[in-house]
Amino acid sequence: MNPFATETLAQMAFWVVVGLTFAGASIAVFPRNILYNVLGLALALAGVAGLYLYLGSFFIALMQLLIYVGAITISIVFAIMLSRPLHLEVPRRELPKVAMGLGASVVFFAGAVGVFSTTHWVPAADRGMDWSIAAIGHMLLTKYDLVFEVISLVLLVAIIGAIVTAGFTRRLSS
Amino acid sequence: MMQWVLFVPELFYILMAAVFFCASLSRRQQPSRLYIWALTISAVGVVVTVLSARQEGMLFFDAYRVDLYSQLFKLLIAMGTFWVVFSCSELKGVSERQHAEFYFFLSVCTLAMMMLVSSVELLTIYVAIELSSYSLYLLVPMRQRADEYAETGIKYFMIGVTASAFMLFGISLLYGVVQNTYVTEVIRILPTVIHEPAAVVGLILALSGFFFKQALFPFHIWAPDVYQGAANQVTTYIGTASKMAAAAMVIRFVGFSNEASELFVQLLVVLSILSMTFGNLVAIIQKDLKRLLAYSSIAHAGYMMIGILSMTQRGYASAIYYAIAYLVMTYSCFMVIMRVAEDGHNLQIKELAGLHKRSPLLAMTLMLGLFGLAGIPPTVGFTGKFLVFAAALEKGYLALVIIGMVNATISLYYYLIVIKAAYLLEPVHPYPPVPVDSWTRTMSIALVILMVYLGVFPDQFVALTEAAARSLY
Numbered sequence A: 001m002n003p004f005a006t007e008t009l010a011q012m013a014f015w016v017v018v019g020l021t022f023a024g025a026s027i028a029v030f031p032r033n034i035l036y037n038v039l040g041l042a043l044a045l046a047g048v049a050g051l052y053l054y055l056g057s058f059f060i061a062l063m064q065l066l067i068y069v070g071a072i073t074i075s076i077v078f079a080i081m082l083s084r085p086l087h088l089e090v091p092r093r094e095l096p097k098v099a100m101g102l103g104a105s106v107v108f109f110a111g112a113v114g115v116f117s118t119t120h121w122v123p124a125a126d127r128g129m130d131w132s133i134a135a136i137g138h139m140l141l142t143k144y145d146l147v148f149e150v151i152s153l154v155l156l157v158a159i160i161g162a163i164v165t166a167g168f169t170r171r172l173s174s
Numbered sequence B: 001m002m003q004w005v006l007f008v009p010e011l012f013y014i015l016m017a018a019v020f021f022c023a024s025l026s027r028r029q030q031p032s033r034l035y036i037w038a039l040t041i042s043a044v045g046v047v048v049t050v051l052s053a054r055q056e057g058m059l060f061f062d063a064y065r066v067d068l069y070s071q072l073f074k075l076l077i078a079m080g081t082f083w084v085v086f087s088c089s090e091l092k093g094v095s096e097r098q099h100a101e102f103y104f105f106l107s108v109c110t111l112a113m114m115m116l117v118s119s120v121e122l123l124t125i126y127v128a129i130e131l132s133s134y135s136l137y138l139l140v141p142m143r144q145r146a147d148e149y150a151e152t153g154i155k156y157f158m159i160g161v162t163a164s165a166f167m168l169f170g171i172s173l174l175y176g177v178v179q180n181t182y183v184t185e186v187i188r189i190l191p192t193v194i195h196e197p198a199a200v201v202g203l204i205l206a207l208s209g210f211f212f213k214q215a216l217f218p219f220h221i222w223a224p225d226v227y228q229g230a231a232n233q234v235t236t237y238i239g240t241a242s243k244m245a246a247a248a249m250v251i252r253f254v255g256f257s258n259e260a261s262e263l264f265v266q267l268l269v270v271l272s273i274l275s276m277t278f279g280n281l282v283a284i285i286q287k288d289l290k291r292l293l294a295y296s297s298i299a300h301a302g303y304m305m306i307g308i309l310s311m312t313q314r315g316y317a318s319a320i321y322y323a324i325a326y327l328v329m330t331y332s333c334f335m336v337i338m339r340v341a342e343d344g345h346n347l348q349i350k351e352l353a354g355l356h357k358r359s360p361l362l363a364m365t366l367m368l369g370l371f372g373l374a375g376i377p378p379t380v381g382f383t384g385k386f387l388v389f390a391a392a393l394e395k396g397y398l399a400l401v402i403i404g405m406v407n408a409t410i411s412l413y414y415y416l417i418v419i420k421a422a423y424l425l426e427p428v429h430p431y432p433p434v435p436v437d438s439w440t441r442t443m444s445i446a447l448v449i450l451m452v453y454l455g456v457f458p459d460q461f462v463a464l465t466e467a468a469a470r471s472l473y
Helices: A003-029 A034-054 A058-082 A095-118 A133-141 A145-173 B004-025 B031-051 B068-086 B096-118 B122-139 B146-178 B183-193 B197-214 B222-229 B232-239 B241-257 B262-283 B289-309 B313-340 B360-374 B380-394 B398-423 B438-456 B459-470
Strands: B057-059 B064-066
Touching: A003 A034, A034 A058, A058 A145, A095 B197, A133 A145, A145 B096, A145 B122, B004 B031, B004 B057, B004 B064, B004 B096, B031 B068, B031 B096, B064 B068, B064 B096, B068 B096, B068 B232, B068 B241, B068 B313, B068 B438, B068 B459, B096 B122, B096 B241, B122 B146, B122 B197, B122 B232, B122 B241, B146 B183, B146 B197, B146 B222, B183 B197, B183 B241, B197 B241, B197 B262, B197 B289, B222 B232, B222 B289, B232 B241, B232 B289, B232 B313, B241 B289, B241 B313, B262 B289, B262 B398, B289 B313, B289 B380, B289 B398, B313 B360, B313 B380, B313 B438, B313 B459, B360 B380, B360 B398, B360 B438, B380 B398, B380 B438
Parallel strands: none
Antiparallel strands: B057 B064
């Protein structure tokens, strides 16, 4: 294949992945059925995994799939199962609230774009290290050891919290 | 080579969490036994933190720094936790089945905040603040008749995660500009690139996570509802110990810019003024004592900011002193609330009527605490405000100091309303006398002595805070 065709193919793949991410994000926000929202979120997260792949980070793309698309989405589904029944009527969307939400996000987006475009970004010096899985593993067990350990404590608190909170609701509804 | 001795206070609170984790597994819950355990362990915790106060060193590949600054704040956090546990003897606000989990979350949160004040690496800071926030998100809805207060928990959680998102975004911008996550490098590089929009915006957004914890003005919306909706002990914890960690981190992050950005300083001035004025004006119309203290905490975040934004060592030292003062004064007020509202309900100001007859000692503790918060001379609150204002005057912020003083005068009004209720009002229908056991009596007397002693002889404490501020950089 000539290099031009490869380039075009890569570009196309990039835009397809971006499209998928945006489509997933809007499904995650707009439908009123919360299960559709979760599926949309999964799609958006898979799209982000595709972006990582495009940027050449195979490992992070896989982790994104494994952790976000797999684990996080499943835990959200669990949370939905523990919360109020789906057949109940959902409250109507109020126009002022939607407008305010939209306004706030537009302001934030414009601000972010402004900051990004006016800042003079200096590319980081090449660290000259291999970013293989072995290197990441070494980093996790040396430089980022503490964070790595504390995250497990965060998960423990989250699990116990989920048990305590779900115990509440079950007792109330029964 | 790991010098694990430096990590002893944190290890101790990990142990405390493990004890209550095991206790939560048992089928039968005995609240009184759990209380004795919690009280003993947290008292030993204070001793452990005192013993490790003079330690210094770096841990975990320079991501964790133990110095006087961090150890002082760890001591304040440990004190706050001990005081909160002390008042848990009648933990009526929380369902009896959940006492073990309550203490578990309390100890994990304490541990997380201790890690927070020692962390000098942005990722570690972020994970530590999340750990403490998660525990607080879970503690807030832990109240009997939870359905009534469920909204509070959800509101706190939603605002909290929004603040976290802003903070992460800010940290990523900071990383983009500085290209390093270590605080020492950030301090070295950031002032040279502070003219870039991304640097200032990143710093402000990163600070917003701590402003949320501190309830500074635009991030204060949660405070009144959470103070009112959470169980009295949880409110006390949020109002005392968790404020200490937030103050420590705000001081550390504001120091990043090192005065290089005029815009940043001006923004802090505006936030400080808005926070003081808003908090004090809205507090005037409150009927619920906990809500009143919530608005007063918003105002006090503003006062503390006056010291911090001076960005001198003296300013930081005065802010640390103010934090100490705030811890003692707020806890005194909350201890009285927890004693008077023994069944864990929300105390209205009018319920304090005739407190000086029902329990003179508690009435006096409350009065001194409120005088301190208002900044009346013999108490620690006056010295705190004096030091903060002096540090700001040294840098020429005259207008800011005048606004602060006007605010202190406004605040006197609503603190006096509470004191009037406790001392001058006759109860409409007789309230039962407040039982005060000997432990509470001892604690009240200790708090009263502490408030006056810190206020009248502040020299050695000021020297301590100055040494702590020096060790910051």
